[in-house]
Amino acid sequence: MKPRIAVLGCGYWGSNHIRTLKSLGVLHAVSDANRPRAEGFASEQDCLAVDPEEIYARDDIDAIVMALPPQFHSECAIRAVRAGKDVLVEKPVALTVPDAERAVKAAREAGRIFMVGHVLRFHPAFEKLKELIDADELGQVKYIHSHRLGLGKFHTENDALWDLAPHDLSMILAITGAAPLEIRGEGAALLDHLSDFAHLHMRFPNDLRSHLFTSRLNPYRERRLTVVGTRAMAVFDDVEPWGRKLAVYRHAVWQDSGQWAFTANEPSYVEVEEGMPLTRELEHFIRCIETREEPRTNGEEAILVLKVLTAGTVTHDTRFVPDQKVSIG
Numbered sequence: 001m002k003p004r005i006a007v008l009g010c011g012y013w014g015s016n017h018i019r020t021l022k023s024l025g026v027l028h029a030v031s032d033a034n035r036p037r038a039e040g041f042a043s044e045q046d047c048l049a050v051d052p053e054e055i056y057a058r059d060d061i062d063a064i065v066m067a068l069p070p071q072f073h074s075e076c077a078i079r080a081v082r083a084g085k086d087v088l089v090e091k092p093v094a095l096t097v098p099d100a101e102r103a104v105k106a107a108r109e110a111g112r113i114f115m116v117g118h119v120l121r122f123h124p125a126f127e128k129l130k131e132l133i134d135a136d137e138l139g140q141v142k143y144i145h146s147h148r149l150g151l152g153k154f155h156t157e158n159d160a161l162w163d164l165a166p167h168d169l170s171m172i173l174a175i176t177g178a179a180p181l182e183i184r185g186e187g188a189a190l191l192d193h194l195s196d197f198a199h200l201h202m203r204f205p206n207d208l209r210s211h212l213f214t215s216r217l218n219p220y221r222e223r224r225l226t227v228v229g230t231r232a233m234a235v236f237d238d239v240e241p242w243g244r245k246l247a248v249y250r251h252a253v254w255q256d257s258g259q260w261a262f263t264a265n266e267p268s269y270v271e272v273e274e275g276m277p278l279t280r281e282l283e284h285f286i287r288c289i290e291t292r293e294e295p296r297t298n299g300e301e302a303i304l305v306l307k308v309l310t311a312g313t314v315t316h317d318t319r320f321v322p323d324q325k326v327s328i329g
Contacts, residue, residue, distance in 0.1 A: 002025060002026050002286070003026055003062040003063050003086075003286060003289045003290065004026065004028035004029075004060055004061055004062045004063075005021055005026045005027060005028055005061075005062065005063045005064070005065060005286075006028055006029040006030065006031060006048075006050065006055055006058075006061045006063070006064050006065070007021065007027070007029075007030050007031070007064075007065045007067065008031045008032075008052060008055060008064050008065070008066045008067070008068060008076065009031075009032060009066060009067035009068040009090075010030055010031075010032040010034070010037045010038055010041050010067075011032075011067060013067045013090060014032075014065075014067035014068075015041065016278055017065045017067055017278070017282070018030055018041055018045060019045070020276075020278050020279055020282050021065070021282060022045045022047070023279070024279070024282060024283065024286065026286060027045060027047050028047055028048060028060065028061060029042075029047055029048035029049070029050045029055070029058075029060075029061060030042050030045070030047060030048070030049055030050070031049070031050045031051065031052050031055045032052070033052055035049070035051070038050070055080075056079050056080055056083040056085065057083060061085060062085065062086065062289065063085055063086035063087065063088070063113070063285070063289050064080050064085050064086075064087050064088075065087075065088045065090075065282075065285075066080075066087060066088070066089045066090060067090045067117075068090070070090075070091075070092045070093075070094065070095055070158065070162075071095055073089050073090070073092075073093055073094055073103070074093070074094040074099035074100060074102060074103045077089050077093075077103040077106070077107070077114070078102060078103050078106045080112075081103075081106050081107040081110040081112040081114065082106060082110055084110070084112070085112065086112050086113035086114075086115075086285075086288070086289050087107065087112065087113065087114055087115070088115045088116070088117060088282075088285045089103070089114070089115070089116055089117065089302075090116075090117040091116060091117050091118060091166040091167070091302075091305075092158070092162055092166055092305070092306060092309070093116050093299075093302040093303075093305075093306065094306060095162075096306070096310075097303060097306050097307055097310055100299075100302055100303050100306050101303055103299070104299030104300065104302065104303060107299060108299070113285075113288050113289055113292070113295060114295070114298060114299040115284075115285050115288060115295035115297055115298065116295075116297045116298070116299065116301065116302040116305075117281065117297070118166060118167055118170035118171075118297040118301070118302075118305070119167065119277045119278055119281050120167045120168075120170065120171055120238075120277060121170055121171060121174060121281075121296060121297050122277045122278075122280040122281040122284060122296075123236075123238070123277040123280075124272045124273045124274065124275045124277075124280070125236050125238070125245040125246045125272045126171055126225070126236055128246055128270055128272050128273075129225075129227065129234055129236050129246055130174060130175065132234060132248070132270070133175060133227065133229075133234075136231075137231070137232065137248070138227060138229030138230075138231055138232045138233070138234055138248075139229040139230030139231030139232065140206075140229060140230045141175060141176075141208060141227055141228070141229050142207075142208060142209070142228055142229060142230060143208070143209050143210065143227075143228040144172050144175060144176070144208070144209075144210040144225070144226065144227050144228070145210065145211045145212070145213075145225075145226050146168040146171070146172060146210075146211075146212045146213070146224070146225045146226070147212075147213045147214075147222045147223075147224045148164045148165070148167070148168055148212075148213070148214045148215075148222070148223055149213070149214070149215040149218035149220070149221065149222040150215070150216060150218055150220075150221045150222070151216065151217065151218060151219065151221075152216060153216055158194070159187070159189070159194035159195040159196070159198065160187075160194075160195050160196050160197060160198050160214045160215055160216045161185075161187060161195055161198035161200070161214055161309060161312065161313060162309055162313075163214075163216070164198075164214040164215075164216065165198065165200065165212055165214050165309060166305050166309070168212050168214075168225065169200075169212065169305045169308055169309070170297060170301065170305055171225055172202075172210055172212070172225075173301065173304060173305065173308075175227065176204045176205075176208060176210070178204055178205050179204075179304055179307070179308075180202035180203060180204050180210070180308060181203050181204060181205065182202065182203040183200060183201070183202050183203075183308060183311040183312045184200070184201040184202075184312070185198070185199065185200050185201075185311070185312030185313060186198070186199045187199070187313070190217060191217070196215065196216050196217040197213075197214070197215045197217065198213070198214045198215075198312075199211065199212070199213050200212040200308070200312040202308070221239055222239065223237065223238035223239050224236070224237045224238075224239070225237075231250075232248050232249060232250045232251075233248070233249040233251065234246065234247065234248050234249070235247045235249070235267075242272060242274050243269060243271075244269050245272055246269065246270040246272050247267035247268070247269050247270070248267060248268050248269075248270060249265060249267050250265050250268070251263065251264050251265055252265075281297075284296060
């Protein structure tokens with residue numbers, strides 16, 4: 001029997017979960033503090049509308065997808081797992097590391113699945129990129145940089161770093177397989193007290209370096225992850241069409257008579273199976289519920305992402321602030 005899944009939070013991203021779970025045949029109920037909104041989705045998707053306070057005690061709900069304002073994620077996740085529900089919690093999983101740790105600990109003690117919504121880990125282009133790295137096609141990875149820029153998505157609780165960076169941090173941490181040894185953060189707030197631009201610079205073991213740039217006040221969209229290895233460089237560009245989302249550059253750089261020389265080659269585009277990352281993420285969640293396997297994006301990863309975000313957060317100001325260098329280890 002397929003698991004019966006409820007969605008708690010019927011906002012923009014919650015509505016995407018609702019429609020995708022319906023297409024997968026596992027949507028059982030929807031819930032929102034705005035009862036008419038929940039009833040509208042329930043009528044549209046032919047499922048139950050459940051009050052938020054009732055969702056945890058219902059025996060006909062096996063798992064809950066939580067797409068709430070992040071300040072509510074931890075408390076609701078703890079209530080859910082203690083009531084015997086598996087959970088997928090959208091990013092950020094909490095606003096503080098202790099809150100995230102409490103939620104993950106509660107799930108572990110209750111023996112429940114705890115998955116976090118780092119959806120780009122399930123993007124076919126990133127999965128293929130990870131395969132290339134694991135197969136040593138790029139050689140030793142020396143540098144990773146990620147740019148996630150655009151206009152909009154302004155929140156009252158989340159700045160550009162906390163709203164946009166978790167996806168990229170999850171991908172970077174999956175590639176490095178380690179926590180950063182050092183983090184340097186810089187941010188700028190132009191509209192109010194929340195940063196609209198944010199940079200993170202990170203140093204990992206084996207002197208691997210990485211930087212991440214996010215902005216919600218940019219005139220154009222950029223969704224690009226670049227990995228520089230000793231044999232080749234690869235670019236995952238989600239703005240490009242499917243046939244060009246993953247490019248590998250086999251440039252050559254060498255020394256000749258004490259001088260550096262290089263050859264720039266045209267990119268080769270790697271064939272990527274088309275697929276919606278959210279659909280693949282929710283299919284993975286369903287499989288974890290059915291098999292009890294550990295999610296690819298589990299609670300421990302969520303905690304590490306929060307530690308990096310916390311370490312890289314700078315004092316919000318209406319001016320560019322000085323660099324802040326911290327360590328999380």
